[in-house]
Amino acid sequence: MTSSRRETEKGGAVSPELTASLSVRGVAVTYPNGTVALTDASFELGGGTICGLVGVNGSGKSTLFKAIMGFVAPAAGEIEIAGLSPRAAQKRNLVAYVPQAEDVDWSFPVLVEDVVMMGRYGRMGFMRRPSPNDRRMVDEALDRVGMAAYRTRQIGELSGGQRKRVFLARALAQDGLIILLDEPFTGVDVQTESAIIDLLRELKAQGHLMLVSTHNLGSVPDFCDQVVLVMRTVLAAGPTATTFTQANLEQAFGGVLRHFRLDGHALHQDDDRRSVTVLTDDERPVVFYGSVAERDEPLKRKGEEGS
Amino acid sequence: MMELLSPFTYDYMLKAMWVSALVGGTCAFLSAFLMLKGWSLMGDALAHCVVPGVAGAYLLGFPFAAGAFIAGLLAALGMAFVRSQTRLREDTVIGLVFTSFFAAGLLIASLNPVSVNIQSIVLGNILAISDEDAIQVVIISVVTLGILLVKWKDLMLVFFDETHARSIGLNVNGLKVLFFTLLSAAVVAALQTVGACLVIAMVVTPGATAYLLTDRFPRLLAIAVAIGAGTSFIGAYLSYFLDGATGGVLVTLQTLIFLATFFFAPRYGVLATRRKAAAAVVATPVADRLS
Ligand SMILES: Nc1ncnc2c1ncn2[C@@H]1O[C@H](COP(=O)(O)OP(=O)(O)OP(=O)(O)O)[C@@H](O)[C@H]1O
Ligand SMILES: [Mg+2]
Numbered sequence: 001m002t003s004s005r006r007e008t009e010k011g012g013a014v015s016p017e018l019t020a021s022l023s024v025r026g027v028a029v030t031y032p033n034g035t036v037a038l039t040d041a042s043f044e045l046g047g048g049t050i051c052g053l054v055g056v057n058g059s060g061k062s063t064l065f066k067a068i069m070g071f072v073a074p075a076a077g078e079i080e081i082a083g084l085s086p087r088a089a090q091k092r093n094l095v096a097y098v099p100q101a102e103d104v105d106w107s108f109p110v111l112v113e114d115v116v117m118m119g120r121y122g123r124m125g126f127m128r129r130p131s132p133n134d135r136r137m138v139d140e141a142l143d144r145v146g147m148a149a150y151r152t153r154q155i156g157e158l159s160g161g162q163r164k165r166v167f168l169a170r171a172l173a174q175d176g177l178i179i180l181l182d183e184p185f186t187g188v189d190v191q192t193e194s195a196i197i198d199l200l201r202e203l204k205a206q207g208h209l210m211l212v213s214t215h216n217l218g219s220v221p222d223f224c225d226q227v228v229l230v231m232r233t234v235l236a237a238g239p240t241a242t243t244f245t246q247a248n249l250e251q252a253f254g255g256v257l258r259h260f261r262l263d264g265h266a267l268h269q270d271d272d273r274r275s276v277t278v279l280t281d282d283e284r285p286v287v288f289y290g291s292v293a294e295r296d297e298p299l300k301r302k303g304e305e306g307s
Numbered sequence: 308m309m310e311l312l313s314p315f316t317y318d319y320m321l322k323a324m325w326v327s328a329l330v331g332g333t334c335a336f337l338s339a340f341l342m343l344k345g346w347s348l349m350g351d352a353l354a355h356c357v358v359p360g361v362a363g364a365y366l367l368g369f370p371f372a373a374g375a376f377i378a379g380l381l382a383a384l385g386m387a388f389v390r391s392q393t394r395l396r397e398d399t400v401i402g403l404v405f406t407s408f409f410a411a412g413l414l415i416a417s418l419n420p421v422s423v424n425i426q427s428i429v430l431g432n433i434l435a436i437s438d439e440d441a442i443q444v445v446i447i448s449v450v451t452l453g454i455l456l457v458k459w460k461d462l463m464l465v466f467f468d469e470t471h472a473r474s475i476g477l478n479v480n481g482l483k484v485l486f487f488t489l490l491s492a493a494v495v496a497a498l499q500t501v502g503a504c505l506v507i508a509m510v511v512t513p514g515a516t517a518y519l520l521t522d523r524f525p526r527l528l529a530i531a532v533a534i535g536a537g538t539s540f541i542g543a544y545l546s547y548f549l550d551g552a553t554g555g556v557l558v559t560l561q562t563l564i565f566l567a568t569f570f571f572a573p574r575y576g577v578l579a580t581r582r583k584a585a586a587a588v589v590a591t592p593v594a595d596r597l598s
Contacts, residue, residue: 069474091476104468108343111523117462122475128460156524175474 016156018082018094020177020209021046022068024234027077029063036232041077043228043237045211047203052224052240053213055252059230061213062100064184068211069097091177093122096176100140100183100213106156112166113151116141118171119227144199146192159186168196173192179203185219191247197223219287220244246288326441327539327553329448333493336455337527338514340486345397345470346465349386350510352405354381356414358591366419370459372443379491382408402589408416416525434546434553440499447496451489462486463524508558510541516565534564551596556586 023043029038038060045051053061063126066072068079070086079208081089089095096119130138142148145165158166158182168184185193193216200223201208201209211228214220220227220240228237229252235249276289314320334350341347360378364371390397436444455462464472465482473479473501488509497506517530541559549556570577 001334061556068566071470071473087476090474095474097470097474099470103470105343105466108467109518109524109527110463111522114523118468118471119475121464127457169472259588273591 008163013201018158019047020049020176021080021082022211023080024064024180024208025078025080026066027064027079027221028075028256029060029067029072029276030075031072038067038074039232039233041234043234045209045226048207048209048224050200050204050210050224051228052220052244053211053228054215054217054249055213055230056254059252060232061230065097065099065180065211065213065232068180069095080121083193091261093174094177096174096178098171098182098184100186102163102167104155106133106163107193108153108155111151112155112158113138113142115166116151116169116173117157119175120172130255133207137173137175138169141169142277144180144195145169145173146195158290161192164188165192166191174201177208181210183215185216185225186269193219234260244286249286314544319434320543320547323436323553324540324543325378326436326444327522327543327557328536329452330444330493330496331449331513331539331542331557332505332536333448333455333531334497334509335485335513335531336452336459336528337490337493338510338512338535339517339524339531340462340466341490341510342514346386346401347488347511347515348398348401350494351507352401353379353382353491354498354506356405356408356412357416357495357498359408360412362412362415362419366415372447372499375495375498376491378412379494380488383487384484387487388410391503427492434543436499438443438457439559444496444499446484447492453494454485454489457487458482459528485533502554503550508561509539512558512561512565513538516561518569519568519575522574534561538564 022134024044025042027041028036028037030036053064055061057199067074068086070079070090074286079086082094084092084094085096110161114148116138117130117134120130120137124130139148141174142151145168147162147165147169148164151167155163155166162253164184164187168181171181184196197219200212201305203210205223210222221244224240224244226238227240229235229243229248231252231254235252236243276287314324327362338347338350341349357375357379360374360376361371362374363369364374365376367374382404386400389395389404390400393400396405440574455514460476461472462484462485464475465486468478472482494506494510497509513531513535514527516534517527519529520530538560539557540561543553545555545560546556571579573579
């Protein structure tokens, strides 16, 4: 998105060799009402990467985000962002976070562009006066999510998907080394979704680390190079090719996924022994091609092997 | 003509007008924040919550303003704390804390009757404010305004989106405590000018009026402060002629401005909204309206 990330870092407090990393070790979270949302969750991410976070409703994805941000205190375990505590990383403006649902006052007298500018506050000086660079970042971010035409709308005068895009733009403008997106694609149209995915890929190339929760299982192999599967703990974490397998998904989703398996004459007239398995939790389905024996095999990218 | 300028020839009138304007501007600045968070009634509540502080201060021989400030601050922080720890809504929390403080004040006052001049607390008396009090009020207002001018953007962020404020490294709790400290100080200052009954108007009406006039927070602040300071100045001026309580005149002015805005505001006024709705109906072809 920009090559000026390093130079805009506040007060030069960040050493240039700082690279993106996220480590979650043995984290447990229990809510005040006694709900045990996570136990012994661990995974490590490093460098420019897009990591998908998948699991059923209530599996603890949002809780994991909140724990990483320090908004819920873990009962056990530790979290490090770029080698720092979450609070220290936030103070250095290393983390951008877009929650699943924004808890803001939609009638607040701020315009779309004002909201996106808030992403830059952490980098501004004492009086929080925007520099030309800050303005440029805001323009760029608005362009990227296709909301430039709405920049002078009051924030409440937008549709649900448009609101999501504005808050995504704010995270982009913030230009954090680590970007946490809790279900950015929910309620967003297909066109916007693929635009956002393109954007994430560019950020990855620039060395940003992204953790993105989603229910669109079908697009996970498309844009995530790593996945973390959660079910009250981290069931599996690692490269998509070896982690996003049918067996792991079945474990993570239990009976929740709808499972279609087509083979033999239901699928083809000839003697082809291959089969198709479709797993869906009602968003985009994920499709596995192969025989039963290959259940643990690495997932082939959609399209790599014709049907 | 000379008649109209005569308030400007008296030192006490000049003092009253400038001090009022300063307090009015400060309260208006705070009103913009309070209104947005559903805390509007907090100003009113604080004005009553200072009673135990005042009574306690008389008892212990403290300065009146110090006692009032401490009680107000405790009440404001108490409200913010109860709100953050429970699911109770703002109005309920204000009611709870406010009554307990007021009761404590009455209790202290009844156990140790003191000669607090109730009239001056309830109505304020800016025209007769002593030099000493005036200096105190001016210092409080100037310091409060100064801090607000530096920190208003951070406060806006905390009020609009606490999660984001935290995630960019702001000290959210520190900023909240700062805000409520400034609010308590401003309420104590306003108490001496307009009196407890009318503090509420000072910390609600200017913000509410400005809200109908703009969608941008910086402009909202500017409009609110202009209304707060302007009406306070003119209110004090007019009370010279009307021989009425400054507070009453001042708040009447604010209400008139609010009403005018309510009807005639270019975008959110009642008339503008009606006109736009009517224009939309005319502009839409009949076929569209039927489908
Ligand atoms: N504030 C809270 N207080 C108590 N329990 C909570 C709270 N928030 C979430 N939970 C519980 O913690 C568990 C994990 O919730 P979480 O929001 O992390 O799920 P999720 O994986 O994000 O689900 P979804 O896909 O629906 O967004 C759930 O069982 C939920 O009921
Ligand atoms: Mg969630």
